[in-house]
Amino acid sequence: AFVSLRQVLDHAAEFGYGVPAFNVNNLEQVQAIMEAAQKCDSPVILQASAGARKYAGEAYLRHMMLAAVETHPDLPVVLHQDHGTSPAVCMQSIRSGFTSVMMDGSLMADGKTPASYAYNVEVTRRACEMAHAVGVSVEGELGCLGSLETGEAGEEDGIGAAGKLSHDMMLTDPDQAADFVTQTGVDALAIAIGTSHGAYKFSRKPTGDILAIDRIKAIHARIPNTHLVMHGSSSVPQEWLAIIREHGGSIKETYGVPVVEIQVGIRHGVRKVNIDTDIRLAMTGAMRRSLAQNPGEFDPRKAQIAARKAASDICVARFEAFGCAGQA
Ligand code: G3H
Ligand code: 13P
Ligand code: NA
Ligand code: ZN
Numbered sequence: 025a026f027v028s029l030r031q032v033l034d035h036a037a038e039f040g041y042g043v044p045a046f047n048v049n050n051l052e053q054v055q056a057i058m059e060a061a062q063k064c065d066s067p068v069i070l071q072a073s074a075g076a077r078k079y080a081g082e083a084y085l086r087h088m089m090l091a092a093v094e095t096h097p098d099l100p101v102v103l104h105q106d107h108g109t110s111p112a113v114c115m116q117s118i119r120s121g122f123t124s125v126m127m128d129g130s131l132m133a134d135g136k137t138p139a140s141y142a143y144n145v146e147v148t149r150r151a152c153e154m155a156h157a158v159g160v161s162v163e164g165e166l167g168c169l170g171s172l173e174t175g176e177a178g179e180e181d182g183i184g185a186a187g188k189l190s191h192d193m194m195l196t197d198p199d200q201a202a203d204f205v206t207q208t209g210v211d212a213l214a215i216a217i218g219t220s221h222g223a224y225k226f227s228r229k230p231t232g233d234i235l236a237i238d239r240i241k242a243i244h245a246r247i248p249n250t251h252l253v254m255h256g257s258s259s260v261p262q263e264w265l266a267i268i269r270e271h272g273g274s275i276k277e278t279y280g281v282p283v284v285e286i287q288v289g290i291r292h293g294v295r296k297v298n299i300d301t302d303i304r305l306a307m308t309g310a311m312r313r314s315l316a317q318n319p320g321e322f323d324p325r326k327a328q329i330a331a332r333k334a335a336s337d338i339c340v341a342r343f344e345a346f347g348c349a350g351q352a
Contacts, residue, residue, distance in 0.1 A: 026093060027100040029124035029161035030211045032067045033251040033295040041347030042290035045069035045104060045253075046339060047300035049076045052332045054088045056303070058096050059332075060339030064349040068092075069124075069296065071104040074113075074135070086121055099352050104163075106298070109135045111150045114162075118154070124161040126214070127151035130168050138168050138193060141200065148208040156209065163296070166204050167196035167216025169256050172234045173227060178220025178256065194218060195239055198246035205250050212251040212296055215243055219256030219281055223301050226279040235281065237288050244293035251295040257281050258301035261338075264309040271312035275305075283345045290346060297346060303335045310334035 036043050046057045048070050061068045070092065072085050080088075089103050104124040105117035110133045114125040129144035129151075131137060148164040155162045168189050170177045175188040196215040205213060217236040219225060226234055244252065260280025268275055286297055314330040315321070343349050 025097070025100060026121075026123050027067075027102055028159060028211075029069065029102045029104060029163065029296070032069065032100060032102050033212055035067070035351065036295045036348075037251060037293075039347075039351065040290075041351060042286070042294055042297050043067055043069055043348050044339070044342040044346055045071050045102075045106075045296050045298045046303060047071050047073060047076065047106060047298070048085070048088070049079050051088060052307070052328050053303060053335060054092050056332045056335035057339050058092045058099070060336045060343060061099055061352070062096055064340055064343040065352045066343040066348045066350075067100045067102070067352050069102040069104055071106040071126075071298070073106040073300075074109070076106075082120055089121075102161075107135070108151070109133045111147055111154060114151045115154060118158060118160050122160065124163065124211075125151065125155055126163040126165070128165045128214075130165040130216075138189065141204075145204060145207050148204075148210060152209045161211040162209075163212040163214055163253055164204065164208055164210035165214035165216075165253075165255075166201055168193045169216055169220050170194040170218075171220050171225065172218040172236070176220070178222045178224065195236055196243060198239075198243045201243050201250075202247050205247055210250075212253050213247075214253040214255050215240065217254070219254065221256045221301070223258075223260055223275060223280075223305065224278045225256060225258075225260065225281065227277070229279050230281070230285070235285060237285050240289045240294060241292045248293065250293070252289070252293045253296040253298065254281075254286065254289055254294050255298045257286060257297045258299050258305075259283055259286075261302065261305065264302075264305040264334075267309035267313055268305065271309070271316045273308070273312055283342075287345065297342070299338075299342060302338050302342075306334035306338045307331035
């Protein structure tokens with residue numbers, strides 16, 4: 025059944041686990057996530073970005089989610105809008121049946137320019153007022169996602185901030201977070217700790233200076249009753265990078281957020297962990313390998329089946345690592 029984000033995260037907080045929120049764009053991704061959730065007996069957060077809505081179209085997305093719930097009636101499923109750029113965008117998603125929306129007021133409505141604190145409070149408060157009136161949850165974001173190594177917002181996500189970000193903008197301030205939650209009434213808060221979207225997060229295995237897990241501890245100590253959200257939390261598995269490279273792809277050296285660091289976050293209030301890139305890497309690697317190994321094959325289902333299996337295996341691993349297995 026469809027449930028709100030609040031319901032799922034309240035349970036996660038009570039029992040001390042984290043829930044992966046997977047981005048979906050097509051049928052095979054929805055199937056892969058649902059199959060993994062069924063195997064693990066886990067609650068599900070399916071999230072759709074503006075890019076997903078553009079790619080698949082709102083009606084297809086909605087009906088794929090409906091099909092997921094119809095196929096797995098015993099699993100709780102949150103239908104979450106990822107990175108809404110205005111209260112109006114959130115309203116559209118609410119009307120279309122989403123049970124949760126992200127109002128990302130850390131950026132202006134162009135989705136690129138860093139916004140003032142006052143602007144962020146105002147748009148997020150308005151989104152909460154609307155959404156809560158109809159039982160829909162709201163995730164806000166305070167601080168801008170970006171690399172503490174380069175000051176850049178990250179590649180290939182299409183929503184990156186314009187220009188360079190200052191070090192301060194890329195780390196959420198605990199006192200400001202407390203004020204933000206009080207003023208807006210958000211159900212969950214995305215925080216900035218040095219992660220960014222896409223495959224190119226860190227040029228080396230991250231240490232505390234570029235992945236500020238300690239900042240999570242400080243924020244959680246200040247607002248222990250707020251569900252924290254980590255964006256840009258793909259782990260960028262080296263084994264999938266190797267498979268992509270072996271079969272004609274060229275991905276430069278890069279590192280993601282280690283699962284063990286996410287586990288530390290979960291011990292300090294992180295309840296929702298956003299993952300898109302890992303599924304993309306696994307599916308691309310599996311498709312490249314399948315096509316290379318079966319040169320005479322022209323049925324695309326063959327490569328899609330391999331991709332779906334690879335995606336599902338990633339999801340199982342995350343459900344298990346985040347303590348989410350058996351919690352549905
Ligand atoms: O929020 C970032 C997600 O990875 C979505 O990416 O805008 O390419 O769909 P996208
Ligand atoms: P990744 O690019 O690390 O998978 O992050 C996805 C995300 O934060 C979606 O909102
Ligand atoms: Na989100
Ligand atoms: Zn994100």
